[in-house]
Amino acid sequence: MSTPGGLLLALAVLLPFVGMLLGLVAGGRHVRRIAFATMLVGLGIAVGIAWAWLQAGELAYLLGDWSPPLGIALRADGPAVAMLLAVAGVVCGIGLYARADFDTPAGSSESRAAFSYWLLLLAVWGSLNLVFVSGDLFTLYVALELLTFAGVPLVCLAGSGETLRAALRYLLFALCGSVLYLLGVVLLYGGYGTVDMRLLAEAVQAEPIARTALALMTVGLLAKTALFPLHIWLPPAHGGAPAAASAVLSALVIKGSWFLVLRLWCDVMPGVAGASAAQLLGGLGAAAIVVGSVVALRQQRLKLLVAYSTVAQIGYLFLMFPMALTGTGVHDGAVAAGVLQAISHATAKAGMFMAAGLVYAALGHDRIDDLAGAARALPIALLAFLIGGVALMGVLPSGAYLAKKLLLDAADGSGQWAWTWVLQGGAVFTAGYVVLVGVRVLRRPAQPLAELKPISLLSQWAALGLSLASLGLALTAVVGPLPASLISNPLSPKELGNTLAVLAIGTLLAWGLARRPLFSITSGSLRGTTQALARGFEQGDHFIRRWPSAMVAMLGIAATFGWLLARA
Amino acid sequence: MNVETLYGLGAAALVGIGLYGLIVLAHPLRKIIAFNVMGSGVFVLFGALAKRGAAAGLHADPVPQALLITAIVVAFAASALAVALIVRLIESTDSASLASDPPDGSRD
Numbered sequence: 001m002s003t004p005g006g007l008l009l010a011l012a013v014l015l016p017f018v019g020m021l022l023g024l025v026a027g028g029r030h031v032r033r034i035a036f037a038t039m040l041v042g043l044g045i046a047v048g049i050a051w052a053w054l055q056a057g058e059l060a061y062l063l064g065d066w067s068p069p070l071g072i073a074l075r076a077d078g079p080a081v082a083m084l085l086a087v088a089g090v091v092c093g094i095g096l097y098a099r100a101d102f103d104t105p106a107g108s109s110e111s112r113a114a115f116s117y118w119l120l121l122l123a124v125w126g127s128l129n130l131v132f133v134s135g136d137l138f139t140l141y142v143a144l145e146l147l148t149f150a151g152v153p154l155v156c157l158a159g160s161g162e163t164l165r166a167a168l169r170y171l172l173f174a175l176c177g178s179v180l181y182l183l184g185v186v187l188l189y190g191g192y193g194t195v196d197m198r199l200l201a202e203a204v205q206a207e208p209i210a211r212t213a214l215a216l217m218t219v220g221l222l223a224k225t226a227l228f229p230l231h232i233w234l235p236p237a238h239g240g241a242p243a244a245a246s247a248v249l250s251a252l253v254i255k256g257s258w259f260l261v262l263r264l265w266c267d268v269m270p271g272v273a274g275a276s277a278a279q280l281l282g283g284l285g286a287a288a289i290v291v292g293s294v295v296a297l298r299q300q301r302l303k304l305l306v307a308y309s310t311v312a313q314i315g316y317l318f319l320m321f322p323m324a325l326t327g328t329g330v331h332d333g334a335v336a337a338g339v340l341q342a343i344s345h346a347t348a349k350a351g352m353f354m355a356a357g358l359v360y361a362a363l364g365h366d367r368i369d370d371l372a373g374a375a376r377a378l379p380i381a382l383l384a385f386l387i388g389g390v391a392l393m394g395v396l397p398s399g400a401y402l403a404k405k406l407l408l409d410a411a412d413g414s415g416q417w418a419w420t421w422v423l424q425g426g427a428v429f430t431a432g433y434v435v436l437v438g439v440r441v442l443r444r445p446a447q448p449l450a451e452l453k454p455i456s457l458l459s460q461w462a463a464l465g466l467s468l469a470s471l472g473l474a475l476t477a478v479v480g481p482l483p484a485s486l487i488s489n490p491l492s493p494k495e496l497g498n499t500l501a502v503l504a505i506g507t508l509l510a511w512g513l514a515r516r517p518l519f520s521i522t523s524g525s526l527r528g529t530t531q532a533l534a535r536g537f538e539q540g541d542h543f544i545r546r547w548p549s550a551m552v553a554m555l556g557i558a559a560t561f562g563w564l565l566a567r568a
Numbered sequence: 569m570n571v572e573t574l575y576g577l578g579a580a581a582l583v584g585i586g587l588y589g590l591i592v593l594a595h596p597l598r599k600i601i602a603f604n605v606m607g608s609g610v611f612v613l614f615g616a617l618a619k620r621g622a623a624a625g626l627h628a629d630p631v632p633q634a635l636l637i638t639a640i641v642v643a644f645a646a647s648a649l650a651v652a653l654i655v656r657l658i659e660s661t662d663s664a665s666l667a668s669d670p671p672d673g674s675r676d
Binding site: 069070138141142145148149152156159160161164165167168169171172175176178179182183186189190193195547548551552555 | 583586587590591592594596599600603606607610613614617620621629631632635638639642645646649650653654656657660661665666
């Protein structure tokens with residue numbers, strides 16, 4: 001039965017698509033106006049959904065009043081509501097940022113990039129909302145495909161050969177993932193006669209068909225999320241797109257398929273998933289953090305550094321699985337931590353990509369080695385970048401801090417000491433590239449910076465606003481549904497010592513692994529060794545990102561999941 | 569062997585052929601064809617499952633057919649988008665290669 005407020009779920013999905021179609025018809029200068037009107041109403045709907053959820057708990061809406069298995073249900077539980085609200089906020093922030101970039105001035109004919117950008121932004125938003133509220137696995141398949149179809153053209157808005165190539169790689173690899181996911185859905189329908197998640201959760205048994213389906217669907221979704229070693233498409237796609245598009249792709253699009261992994265493992269098939277397969281998922285996450293961060297330190301361009309930092313941050317999103325699934329039901333705290341991590345990454349990474357885009361727009365380049373003096377010239381943009389980075393490090397009161405704290409509690413509770421080390425150590429790698437960029441931009445330039453191009457003040461404040469939102473996300477614990485006791489005093493000796501230790505080790509990493517020495521101190525053999533190590537990582541990453549190795553890795557991971565699921 | 573099993577085995581063969589093509593073929597157009605072969609395998613499997621699920625006097629379970637037609641439309645749209653991208657790529661670079669740059673920036 002539909003609950004009061006359930007209609008809001010249908011509206012949340014419909015509205016962005018209606019806005020998109022209106023924009024398509026109206027064209028020209030009207031597109032941006034329609035996009036902003038849609039954002040305003042959409043934000044209102046998201047707030048309304050959150051309000052209804054706080055009042056009455058879970059929302060549900062049956063399309064045409066037909067019940068599953070014949071009908072289609074839209075449902076929103078806590079994680080879905082949180083993601084809906086966060087995505088609405090981030091879309092509005094990105095919209096404000098992109099206002100100046102994708103403008104069609106009066107009198108000029110519409111430009112293809114500006115026209116497409118606003119329509120695609122709305123399409124991404126609508127598809128994501130559908131991912132969050134869908135109640136059945138087949139609608140989710142369609143939603144994920146819509147998300148990919150909206151994301152791919154965002155990659156090649158500039159239309160250059162390099163970006164077209166990146167877009168095509170992204171599309172083809174994502175399609176491989178989709179077929180595997182669809183195969184899993186078909187197998188589940190064959191086994192249990194429904195694709196509704198609630199009905200499946202009751203019917204599904206730990207038997208070969210469910211295990212096969214879970215292994216295939218998971219690996220298909222990992223390919224779309226670009227979890228290491230399936231990140232073949234991410235760096236060129238996210239690094240090459242215009243900043244406003246990269247922010248959408250990195251902050252939002254990859255969260256769709258990640259959210260579906262969460263749904264499958266924790267809601268639909270926790271009994272099938274089992275602890276040992278969850279360990280593999282967490283292990284891939286840990287590998288992503290190490291490889292993504294080290295390769296990020298080796299990048300020469302700021303946008304590629306942020307793109308590789310996304311590879312690493314996707315790893316953090318999967319660290320929750322070993323804590324959530326320990327073989328004895330689902331740990332709610334770990335799931336909350338995962339959602340919190342996703343939201344803090346969405347806000348912080350959008351802010352960081354925007355800042356990188358502003359640096360590029362003002363200086364005409366984003367070579368990290370030549371950014372000396374940039375902090376003085378573009379204080380707001382670089383503050384946004386550094387605050388976003390600090391928030392991702394998990395410094396109080398950021399969302400990442402709260403997520404880490406929840407996961408540490410869950411790891412303690414289930415006696416998984418090894419993961420405590422990964423959780424604590426992960427921040428160090430993030431600190432590495434934050435320190436690297438910080439040192440470069442704060443350095444005094446050899447000669448005064450060449451003339452800067454003017455950049456929009458609104459864009460700068462939008463970037464800073466999103467980064468600050470990520471940094472302040474833990475404050476939701478005070479007003480929201482999480483216990484306030486999770487937050488301790490940020491200036492207490494323990495927290496301060498922790499932060500300083502993370503920064504110190506991060507500085508060491510940046511010193512050892514960055515392409516050009518961080519300080520002018522020359523040192524002999526130690527840096528030689530770390531440089532060789534870093535080059536090894538880079539070459540390994542290049543090898544993994546070739547098409548045949550990525551496809552073989554995909555099959556290998558599917559087989560390993562199958563084996564681990566059967567063994568449990 | 570009944571007809572559903574035969575279709576199931578045919579579906580498995582199509583998925584295998586498509587997967588093999590996706591791994592070893594370099595040209596993006598061939599990859600798209602391989603993707604469609606693999607997708608066809610999944611569709612045939614779904615059809616076989618619909619036949620197996622026949623009940624209430626029907627020849628086949630109607631739900632998979634409704635889902636199939638949607639999935640086919642989605643796969644068609646995906647292929648169209650991919651082909652459009654290939655055409656643009658060839659127009660702007662005279663090559664349809666997907667090879668990326670090695671880490672030191674020089675092309676291989």
